[in-house]
Structures are given as structure tokens and as C-alpha cells.
Amino acid sequence: xxxxxxxxxxxxxxxxxxxxxxDLYNPKAKGVKLQAMYGAYAxxxxxxxxxxxxxxxxxEFLTPGFLRCTSTVTPISSVPMVKx
Numbered sequence: 503x504x505x506x507x508x509x510x511x512x513x514x515x516x517x518x519x520x521x522x523x524x525d526l527y528n529p530k531a532k533g534v535k536l537q538a539m540y541g542a543y544a545x546x547x548x549x550x551x552x553x554x555x556x557x558x559x560x561x562e563f564l565t566p567g568f569l570r571c572t573s574t575v576t577p578i579s580s581v582p583m584v585k586x
Contacts, residue, residue, distance in 0.1 A: 503553070503554060503555075503577060504537070504551065504552070504553055504577070504578045504579060504580065505551070505552050505553075505554055505560065505575050505576060505577055505578060506549060506550070506551055506575075506576045506578045507549065507550040507551075507552060507560070507563075507564070507573055507574070507575050507576075508547065508548075508549055508573065508574045508576075509526060509527075509547070509548045509549075509550065509564070509567060509571045509572070509573045510545070510546055510547045510548075510571060510572055510573075511526070511546050511567070511570045511571040511572075512546065513546055515569075515570040515571075516546055517567075517570065523539075523541060523548055525566055525567070526548065526566055526567030526570065526571055527550065527563055527564060527566055527567060528562055528563050528564075528565055528566050531559055531560075531562040531563035531565075532559060532562065533554060533555035533556055533558075533559030533562075534552050534553070534554045534555075534559045534560065534562070534563040535552065535553040535554075536550060536551075536552055537551040537552060537553055538550070538551040539551075550563075551578070560575055
């Protein structure tokens with residue numbers, strides 16, 4: 503299943519001096535495939551599109567940023583909605 507994850511942090515907890523945005527997620531989390539990653543530098547916000555097997559896999563993916571960020575996880579689809 504596909505998910506859009508919005509991850510935001512305060513300027514005070516910005517990881518720019520500690521490895522950058524790659525410190526905010528676990529690219530080796532089992533059951534998660536990172537499809538895309540986008541950022542808004544001035545807003546301290548990152549968006550991930552991931553394919554994940556479970557909520558637990560998403561939690562493992564987000565664990566590195568847990569103490570710095572808040573995250574919103576939204577299920578998404580590439581299939582357009584059609585009125586029947």
C-alpha cells in the first residue's frame with residue numbers, strides 16, 4: 503500500500519548540522535520501499551512517498567526522526583477516484 507508521509511521539525515531541531523535530512527528516516531526499514539522524497543527547506547518539511555507492508559514498518563522507517571519531528575501518515579493511491 504502507498505503512503506504519503508509529511509514530516510516536519512522546528513528550526514531548533516533541524517538536522518542540517520547533524521547529517522541532514524537522511525538522519526530523519528531509516529532507509530533500511532524492513533517492509534518499506536521509499537518511492538520518492540521531496541523537501542521544502544525553508545519550511546523544515548519533508549514528504550516521503552513510501553510503499554509499506556504495515557504500520558510497524560512505517561514506524562521503523564520514521565524512528566530516527568522521532569525525537570525531532572512530527573509525522574502525518576496518509577494512505578494514497580495512484581488510481582483516480584471515479585464516481586460510479
